[in-house]
Amino acid sequence: MIIENQAMVTEAVIEAVNRTEDPRLREILLALVRHLHGFVREVRLSEREFQEAVRIVADMGQKTTPSHNEVVLMAGSLGVSALVCLLNNGNNGATETQANLLGPFWRDDQPLSASGDSLVRSPTPGPGLLVHASIEDEKGNPIAGAEIDVWHSSPEGLYENQDPGQAEMNLRGRFVSDATGRFHFRSVKPAGYPIPIDGPVGELVKATRRHNFRPAHLHFMIYKPGFKTLITQIYAPDDEHIDSDVQFGVTRALIGNYLRHDQPSPEFGPATPWYSLDQRFVLEPGEARRPIAPIRAKATA
Numbered sequence: 240m241i242i243e244n245q246a247m248v249t250e251a252v253i254e255a256v257n258r259t260e261d262p263r264l265r266e267i268l269l270a271l272v273r274h275l276h277g278f279v280r281e282v283r284l285s286e287r288e289f290q291e292a293v294r295i296v297a298d299m300g301q302k303t304t305p306s307h308n309e310v311v312l313m314a315g316s317l318g319v320s321a322l323v324c325l326l327n328n329g330n331n332g333a334t335e336t337q338a339n340l341l342g343p344f345w346r347d348d349q350p351l352s353a354s355g356d357s358l359v360r361s362p363t364p365g366p367g368l369l370v371h372a373s374i375e376d377e378k379g380n381p382i383a384g385a386e387i388d389v390w391h392s393s394p395e396g397l398y399e400n401q402d403p404g405q406a407e408m409n410l411r412g413r414f415v416s417d418a419t420g421r422f423h424f425r426s427v428k429p430a431g432y433p434i435p436i437d438g439p440v441g442e443l444v445k446a447t448r449r450h451n452f453r454p455a456h457l458h459f460m461i462y463k464p465g466f467k468t469l470i471t472q473i474y475a476p477d478d479e480h481i482d483s484d485v486q487f488g489v490t491r492a493l494i495g496n497y498l499r500h501d502q503p504s505p506e507f508g509p510a511t512p513w514y515s516l517d518q519r520f521v522l523e524p525g526e527a528r529r530p531i532a533p534i535r536a537k538a539t540a
């Protein structure tokens with residue numbers, strides 16, 4: 240097709256994309272072209288702005304390394320990750336779900352821990368945290384033998400892969416639920432943390448006059464064949480950013496009942512305060528599949 244005017248560009252691209260053999264890929268590409276061209280028309284994107292857009296996309300790729308994923312951060316900062324999650328869980332978005340964002344910090348090589356173990360692998364000052372969790376199916380039956388990855392930030396708001404001061408795999412572990420579907424562990428209470436703003440995500444956050452904090456949370460991933468792998472986060476309600484998460488992740492179902500204790504305990508000795516969390520997870524039937532790990536390594540100093 241020889242292009243006579245701006246409207247014909249879209250026609251030409253749609254004609255080209257229509258040749259895609261795979262029906263799902265064809266559907267996605269047709270909608271992508273329709274929305275992308277519609278977007279350019281709606282904002283009347285200038286040549287200068289288009290050059291800026293190209294730079295931003297290239298910067299996201301160049302900023303991504305084995306220990307940092309700027310693309311995941313951008314998807315979260317635009318609410319795309321939250322939208323994809325909520326559309327695909329809870330009976331395809333019809334009912335409340337415990338599913339939540341994977342985030343950029345999961346590692347697929349977290350060490351196996353025994354129930355009751357501590358996730359603290361190098362000195363990490365902060366209030367103690369004792370977590371008991373149960374895994375159930377939709378009828379309330381316990382799920383034994385589920386593999387549960389846990390990972391979280393330090394009380395200073397840094398994941399071990401971001402912090403050369405923490406030991407390899409600090410505040411990370413992988414547990415297996417017992418015959419009653421339960422497991423427990425000790426750790427330190429995570430803090431909310433700022434997402435990195437030295438790249439394109441930072442430009443977005445500054446331009447939109449938002450803070451760049453996520454409220455404190457624990458990450459869990461629960462894997463058991465026969466059930467849809469549950470990727471979730473449990474948020475701390477006492478965090479000042481609980482209702483303004485820069486990644487739009489906090490849903491009503493995921494605000495955890497973290498309890499503060501001011502008396503000494505067998506787990507943490509005389510140190511107070513410490514916190515406890517009793518958390519129940521419900522798995523939907525479906526395909527068990529671990530995601531592609533967004534990072535693979537710890538940052539080097």
Ligand SMILES: [Fe+2]
Nearest residue numbers: 342344456458
């Ligand atoms: Fe996180």
